[in-house]
Amino acid sequence: MNTPPALEVSALEKHYPRFALGPLDLIVPSGSIYGLIGPNGAGKTTLIDQIFGMGSPDAGTIRVCGLDHEHDEVAVKSCAAYVGPDLSFVAWGKITNAIRFTRGFRPTWDDAYCARLMRDFGISANDRIGTLSFGGRTKLALLLALAWHPQVLVLDEPTTGIDAHTKKAVFVELLGIVRDEARTVFISSHQLSDLERFADHVGVLHKGRLVAEGATGELVERHLQAEWEAENAGAFAHVPGLTLQEHEGPRWRGVLDTMTCPLESLQRRGARDVRTQALTLEELFLALTK
Amino acid sequence: MPSKSIKLLFPPISPAADGTLYEQIVSGVKRAIGDGKMKPGEALPSFRQLAEEMLVSVITVKRAYDELEREGIIFRRQGLGTFVAEGGGDRSRELKIEHARTLLKTAAREAAEAGLKPPDVRRLFLETLNEQP
Missing domain, CATH: 1.10.10.10 (Winged helix-like DNA-binding domain superfamily/Winged helix DNA-binding domain)
Structure with missing residues (x-):
């Protein structure tokens, strides 16, 4: 069986007066949870907007489940769901109305699953949407997206403002989704410790470009925090795979991607007393997006 | 598929526990x-x-x-x-013994670096053993 990637972004570019996204290449394999991380303003939401056809790209293509996001827009929207902070359902009044409306145009809507999610997320059909907290509205958006079993679920900051119990319930659902190898979750979040645990792959977006990407555990482990001493200051500027953090006199600190910049290459450049230690995803993120 | 509950078969995974x-x-x-x-x-x-x-x-x-x-x-x-x-099961036990041996070697080296003589190290090890619940 030859399943196309759930999401395939090729040479994507989108230019604004003060910001440029790309050129960006990104592949999200089907059956995985992919975490997109990046500082505020890195282009995460711009990328997600592009996927869902909000504005045309200036260059490049986006394919969702093998379908072109512009040419096959309707097909894309019937296999991919979006949950983001800007969704508003207030106009529907009660939760039950929002559910009835969404259910009406999603042929795969699953009533039993919807009922279970309402229990697990602690929301009731008769609540008024206008009185929900921010977290409550996020839970409703997740419910409306999960309950029709989309093939691709795109989540923009889905766990902001929800409590630890609901967050756990959300991740249980997400892991349940990818149990079916044909379904995929693409999630943009600032909750790095959650992604470190739940995401199969992570991509780090910084100033519109993907600066690091890989299987979560491997990406974290192949990077090392290094400290060393050296006199020759020029030797460490612009070394591929080396991100310098601090430098004072002969003492240096930086993060190495040992795949492109092995320890020996530091020593070859005159580094002495090299000491290394492991990083968490959060520390790696801070180093790469400074 | 195993019939027993997986939940209690393996210990929970926690960032607070040792190891990745x-x-x-x-x-x-x-x-x-x-x-x-x-x-x-x-x-x-x-x-x-x-x-x-x-x-x-x-x-x-x-x-x-x-x-x-x-x-x-x-x-x-x-x-x-x-x-x-x-x-x-045996293989699993062998690997654990191997791992314990490596850790003991590290402990011996650290103790030597701290200036402890073999009898001191032995006493330290026995003390540690007795502390085990």
């Missing part, structure tokens, strides 16, 4: 096999099933299974699943 998430799965499975909670030939849960139970990514479980397979503790049958290897 996948190492915790490796040692959890080894412990279950070493303790005889899982017998040779018995099926392990699928990656996706275990990921869902342990609340970790699928790739983390896959990596743990890869390592356990390399060490000869479990084996995979295409299309059938993953099973505890014959002698997996």
Whole structure:
């Protein structure tokens, strides 16, 4: 069986007066949870907007489940769901109305699953949407997206403002989704410790470009925090795979991607007393997006 | 599929516990096999099933299974699943002894660096043993 990637972004570019996204290449394999991380303003939401056809790209293509996001827009929207902070359902009044409306145009809507999610997320059909907290509205958006079993679920900051119990319930659902190898979750979040645990792959977006990407555990482990001493200051500027953090006199600190910049290459450049230690995803993120 | 609950078969995975998430799965499975909670030939849960139970990514479980397979503790049958290897329990115990030996070597080196003589190290080790619950 030859399943196309759930999401395939090729040479994507989108230019604004003060910001440029790309050129960006990104592949999200089907059956995985992919975490997109990046500082505020890195282009995460711009990328997600592009996927869902909000504005045309200036260059490049986006394919969702093998379908072109512009040419096959309707097909894309019937296999991919979006949950983001800007969704508003207030106009529907009660939760039950929002559910009835969404259910009406999603042929795969699953009533039993919807009922279970309402229990697990602690929301009731008769609540008024206008009185929900921010977290409550996020839970409703997740419910409306999960309950029709989309093939691709795109989540923009889905766990902001929800409590630890609901967050756990959300991740249980997400892991349940990818149990079916044909379904995929693409999630943009600032909750790095959650992604470190739940995401199969992570991509780090910084100033519109993907600066690091890989299987979560491997990406974290192949990077090392290094400290060393050296006199020759020029030797460490612009070394591929080396991100310098601090430098004072002969003492240096930086993060190495040992795949492109092995320890020996530091020593070859005159580094002495090299000491290394492991990083968490959060520390790696801070180093790469400074 | 194993009939017993997976939840209580392996210890929970926590960032607060020792080792990375996948190492915790490796040692959890080894412990279950070493303790005889899982017998040779018995099926392990699928990656996706275990990921869902342990609340970790699928790739983390896959990596743990890869390592356990390399060490000869479990084996995979295409299309059938993953099973505890014959002698997996012994193999698991051997690896633990090997690991303990490495740790003791490190301890001996650290003690020597601190200026302790062999009799002091021996006394320290016996003290540590007696402290074990």
